[in-house]
Each structure stands twice: as C-alpha cells, then as structure tokens.
Amino acid sequence: xxxxxxxxxxxxxxxxxxxxxxxxxxxxxxxxxxxxxxxxxxxxxxxxxxxxxxxxxxxxxxxxxxxxxxxxxxxxxxxxxxxxxxxxxxxxxxxxxxxxxxxxxxxxxxxxxxxxxxxxxxxxxxxxxxxxxxxxxxxxxxxxxxxxxxxxxxxxx
Amino acid sequence: xxxxxxxxxxxxxxxxxxxxxxxxxxxxxxxxxxxxxxxxxxxxxxxxxxxxxxxxxxxxxxxxxxxxxxxxxxxxxxxxxxxxxxxxxxxxxxxxxxxxxxxxxxxxxxxxxxxxxxxxxxxxxxxxxxxxxxxxxxxxxxxxxxxxxxxxxxxxxxxxxxxxxxxxxxxxxxxxxxxxxxxxxxxxxxxxxxxxxxxxxxxxxxxxxxxxxxxxxxxxxxxxxxxxxxxxxxxxxxxxxxxxxxxxxxxxxxxxxxxxxxxxxxxxxxxxxxxxxxxxxxxxxxxxxxxxxxxxxxxxxxxxxxxxxxxxxxxxxxxxxxxxxxxxxxxxxxxxxxxxxxxxxxxxxxxxxxxxxxxxxxxxxxxxxxxxxxxxxxxxxx
Numbered sequence: 011x012x013x014x015x016x017x018x019x020x021x022x023x024x025x026x027x028x029x030x031x032x033x034x035x036x037x038x039x040x041x042x043x044x045x046x047x048x049x050x051x052x053x054x055x056x057x058x059x060x061x062x063x064x065x066x067x068x069x070x071x072x073x074x075x076x077x078x079x080x081x082x083x084x085x086x087x088x089x090x091x092x093x094x095x096x097x098x099x100x101x102x103x104x105x106x107x108x109x110x111x112x113x114x115x116x117x118x119x120x121x122x123x124x125x126x127x128x129x130x131x132x133x134x135x136x137x138x139x140x141x142x143x144x145x146x147x148x149x150x151x152x153x154x155x156x157x158x159x160x161x162x163x164x165x166x167x
Numbered sequence: 168x169x170x171x172x173x174x175x176x177x178x179x180x181x182x183x184x185x186x187x188x189x190x191x192x193x194x195x196x197x198x199x200x201x202x203x204x205x206x207x208x209x210x211x212x213x214x215x216x217x218x219x220x221x222x223x224x225x226x227x228x229x230x231x232x233x234x235x236x237x238x239x240x241x242x243x244x245x246x247x248x249x250x251x252x253x254x255x256x257x258x259x260x261x262x263x264x265x266x267x268x269x270x271x272x273x274x275x276x277x278x279x280x281x282x283x284x285x286x287x288x289x290x291x292x293x294x295x296x297x298x299x300x301x302x303x304x305x306x307x308x309x310x311x312x313x314x315x316x317x318x319x320x321x322x323x324x325x326x327x328x329x330x331x332x333x334x335x336x337x338x339x340x341x342x343x344x345x346x347x348x349x350x351x352x353x354x355x356x357x358x359x360x361x362x363x364x365x366x367x368x369x370x371x372x373x374x375x376x377x378x379x380x381x382x383x384x385x386x387x388x389x390x391x392x393x394x395x396x397x398x399x400x401x402x403x404x405x406x407x408x409x410x411x412x413x414x415x416x417x418x419x420x421x422x423x424x425x426x427x428x429x430x431x432x433x434x435x436x437x438x439x440x441x442x443x444x445x446x447x448x449x450x451x452x453x454x455x456x457x458x459x460x461x462x463x464x465x466x467x468x469x470x471x472x473x474x475x476x477x478x479x480x481x482x483x484x485x486x487x488x489x490x491x492x493x494x495x496x497x498x499x500x501x502x503x504x505x506x507x508x509x510x511x512x513x514x515x516x517x518x519x520x521x522x523x524x525x526x527x528x529x530x531x532x533x534x535x536x537x538x539x540x541x542x543x544x545x546x547x548x549x
Contacts, residue, residue: 011200011203011204012197012200012201012204013193013196013197016188016189017187017188018188020187023187023188025187027283028226030226030228034295036295036296038296042296065412067411067412068411069297069411075407075409075412094315094415095311095312095314095315095318095415096311096314097307097310097311097314097362097363097364097365098310098360098362098363099303099304099306099307099310099361099362099363100359100360100361100362100363101286101304101306101361101362102304103284103286103287103290103302103304104284104286104287105286105304112303112307114301114303114307114310114311115311116311116315116410116415123412124411124412125410125411125412125415126411127297127298127301127311127410127411128301129301135363140314140315140318157296157300158296158297158298158300158301159300
C-alpha cells in the first residue's frame with residue numbers, strides 16, 4: 011500500500027472551487043425573547059436569577075446552565091458595568107486591514123454575574139482602562155428592531 | 168477490565184502550509200498505510216475506526232460519511248468525533264477497554280489550505296444572536312482574553328512573546344514542522360496587530376496534515392509493536408459556550424480535563440511526574456495559561472519559567488519540543504494528534520535531534536480553539 015507517484019509539476023495541479031450557501035433562522039426562545047423585547051420597547055436590560063444557585067444571568071434565560079432548573083421571572087438591571095477587558099481589532103473578516111480599527115469590550119454588568127460583549131464608543135483606545143465604568147448607548151426607539159444591534163455600544167459613564 | 172491500552176503504530180504526513188499535490192483523502196491514506204505498515208496489520212484486522220472531523224472544516228455536510236474510504240473502513244464499524252483527535256483517542260481507548268475491540272484505529276486530518284474563508288468559518292462558532300451580528304473576527308475573543316491575562320499580571324507581554332521564540336526555534340529541529348524560524352521577542356512584539364495585544368506572530372498559522380494511530384490491547388501489543396507506548400490517562404471537559412457566562416482568565420475546562428487524566432494515570436504531583444508536555448499554544452499566552460491550568464506551574468509562574476528556559480529543551484519541563492502549534496502549524500481537529508504523535512516519538516526515543524533524554528511520562532493537551540473552551544488531555548508513558 012502507499013502512493014507511488016505524486017504530482018510534481020505545479021502547472022498540473024487542478025482544483026474545483028465550491029461554496030456552501032447556507033441560511034438560518036435563529037429563534038430566540040423564551041429568555042432572549044423577553045430580553046430583546048425589553049430593549050426594543052423600554053430600553054431596559056432584563057436579567058434573570060436562578061433560585062437554586064443565585065446566579066444572575068444577563069441576557070435573561072429560561073433555565074440555569076449550572077443547576078439546570080427552570081428560571082422564572084426577570085429583573086431589570088441598569089445596563090451599566092465595568093470594563094473587564096478590551097481589544098482593538100485590526101482585521102476584517104476576510105483578513106484585510108480595517109480602515110478604522112474596531113474597539114470591543116467585555117463588560118462586567120452591574121447587578122449580574124455575567125459579562126456583555128459589545129463595541130466601546132465615544133472613547134479612544136488609548137484612554138480605555140480595565141475597570142473603567144461604562145453605560146449603554148441605545149439606538150433611538152423608532153430604529154430599534156429587537157436585536158443586539160439596537161445597542162450601539164457602551165460609553166464611559 | 169483491561170488496564171492498559173497501547174499505541175502500537177503511528178502514521179503521519181509532513182505538516183505543511185499547503186498541500187496542493189494531495190487531496191484530503193490522500194493525506195489520510197498516506198498516514199493510514201504508514202500506521203498499518205508499522206503495526207504490521209491490514210484494515211481487515213481492525214475492529215473499530217474512530218475518525219475526527221467537523222463539517223465546516225471539511226466542507227461537507229455529514230462529513231463522517233467521507234471519513235471511511237481512505238482508512239480502509241468501508242463497511243466496517245466506524246464513527247466520527249467532531250472534536251479534537253484526543254477526544255477520539257479517549258473513545259478509541261474505551262473501545263479497547265470494553266474487550267470487544269482488540270485493534271482500534273484513530274484518525275485526524277487538517278486540510279486548512281482548502282478553506283478559503285477561515286475567519287468567517289471560525290466566526291460561525293460565535294453565538295449567532297448575541298455575538299455574530301457585531302461582525303468582528305473571532306480573534307477578538309483572543310484579544311480580550313490575553314488583555315485580561317496581562318492585566319491580572321499572570322504574565323508579561325514579553326513572556327508571551329518568549330513562547331513564540333521558543334516554539335518556532337524548537338520547530339527548526341522537527342523535520343515535519345511547517346513554521347520553524349529563528350525569531351526574536353522584538354519580531355513578535357513588532358508584528359502586525361490583529362486584536363490587541365495579540366499580534367500576527369502570536370498566532371499559530373494554519374497547516375495541513377494527517378495522523379493515524381493504531382491502538383490495541385495489552386495482550387496484543389507485543390505482536391504489533393516492539394516499542395508500544397501506553398495511554399495511562401485521558402480526560403476532557405468544556406466550559407459554557409457562552410462568552411457572557413464562562414470563566415475568562417483561567418482555563419477551567421483544561422484544569423478539569425487534566426485532573427481527570429491525572430487521576431486515571433495515578434499522577435499525584437504533575438509538576439514532578441510529567442517529563443515533557445505538548446500543550447495547546449494556538450495563541451502565545453494560551454501555552455502559559457494551559458501550563459498553569461494543568462498544574463505544571465503555579466498560577467503566574469509559567470511565563471517566568473519560559474523566560475528562564477525551564478520549558479525549553481533541556482529545561483526542567485520541556486514544553487512543545489515539537490514546535491507546538493506556533494512552530495508546526497495550527498491543525499484544527501488534528502492539533503491534538505500532532506501533540507500525541509510527538510509524545511510517541513519522544514517516548515520511543517525516536518525524536519532525533521530534539522530527543523528529550525530520559526522521557527518516560529508525557530502529557531498532551533488539546534483545546535478546540537477560538538472561541539471554544541473544549542479541552543482534552545492524554546497522558547502517555549513508555
């Protein structure tokens with residue numbers, strides 16, 4: 011067994027280019043439905059707390075990933091938080107350089123045990139610090155559609 | 168129950184930045200025939216085949232359908248694990264331990280050069296509702312994690328760069344590594360920023376290659392190999408997939424996978440009992456984070472150890488002597504296979520110029536890469 015010949019001329023190499031066009035609908039389910047509806051209609055951040063272990067999830071969830079118990083009810087949290095980490099991203103999805111680097115942060119959200127990932131706005135990268143207090147910036151109510159892009163980003167508070 | 172499972176044969180291709188002369192099938196075929204030849208078996212002797220593949224990486228739906236022919240596994244018991252090779256190795260080991268399967272073949276492949284849009288493909292691993300709409304490359308996850316790692320003073324930026332310098336230099340002595348190079352700390356720090364503080368040279372570049380291993384029972388081992396390597400322990404674990412609720416600074420899933428493997432292998436003091444380690448270094452700082460999660464160094468000490476040369480060849484615990492992902496290449500689900508392969512070569516005393524002297528216990532650790540938390544660990548001995 012084993013291959014006894016190999017292609018050893020580059021101009022003899024062939025390939026076929028293919029694509030996989032796939033589209034999806036990602037349903038929100040109970041927890042995320044409430045979360046995004048509250049962002050859209052009231053500009054509020056809804057969290058939910060597990061009665062078993064006390065962990066507060068943001069966005070709100072319908073069950074606890076640690077205890078696996080059902081979570082009922084939601085609580086509005088301020089939507090403010092503290093920068094846990096941040097990064098300046100220089101590449102586009104196709105690995106070409108970004109014209110404007112993107113400033114992204116992971117934020118410890120007040121009143122919850124979760125972090126939130128989003129853009130940092132209204133601040134230059136060299137002024138950002140771990141531990142900086144931030145607040146959310148939402149789109150105008152008429153432009154909100156009930157998804158993550160309703161949040162423009164987080165800005166220094 | 169049987170107590171020992173042997174790796175009785177290995178086959179592998181070179182790991183290369185591209186492999187235009189071979190199809191993905193031919194890469195696995197090459198590794199398979201070498202492994203079967205070494206163990207002196209034919210496909211008909213194999214009781215079970217475990218392949219490792221993930222649809223988006225292969226470019227097929229139900230890619231397990233496309234795993235069997237190049238292994239000689241058509242119309243044979245075969246299954247596919249959409250994880251790392253070390254996950255598959257654990258399943259193969261368990262098959263042998265049931266005593267229903269005497270000879271089991273485990274395979275993994277990377278044909279990364281076939282993928283034209285790897286960053287998009289990796290982005291599909293992010294949550295489609297919460298994270299993906301931001302339209303930022305998943306490397307942001309590495310940037311955020313490394314920045315926090317540095318902010319907590321778990322390592323310095325230079326210590327992370329020292330991992331790159333070491334691993335790329337190690338790869339110069341590995342004839343099948345794709346990315347061996349002599350680079351300096353300044354080369355790393357001055358390379359193009361991707362997601363700060365992660366720079367281009369901090370990231371393991373993609374590579375192609377295939378690995379096949381023949382596992383067998385202790386009873387059969389002497390007839391298949393005169394230098395079997397034993398799988399003493401395996402472990403695996405995953406943290407929450409959501410970026411919002413998972414642990415960020417510590418690789419908790421790696422720690423749990425390591426503890427599971429140590430327990431099975433009867434290792435009470437990893438830092439003393441492990442002679443060499445091949446750990447995931449897909450991003451420079453991950454090597455340090457993983458070494459600490461695996462209890463091979465105390466928290467915050469792996470960077471200093473790297474700087475002092477303690478993880479270099481000849482150090483107290485050589486780490487990624489093969490070159491690791493940074494020097495050999497990022498092999499996706501085949502990454503763990505390259506690490507296990509290096510341990511087998513080292514434990515047989517066949518690692519040539521990079522041979523670690525008196526190596527008797529080795530640890531291999533895989534991580535499924537950005538943005539995952541899935542980890543798997545194997546502990547081998549000679």
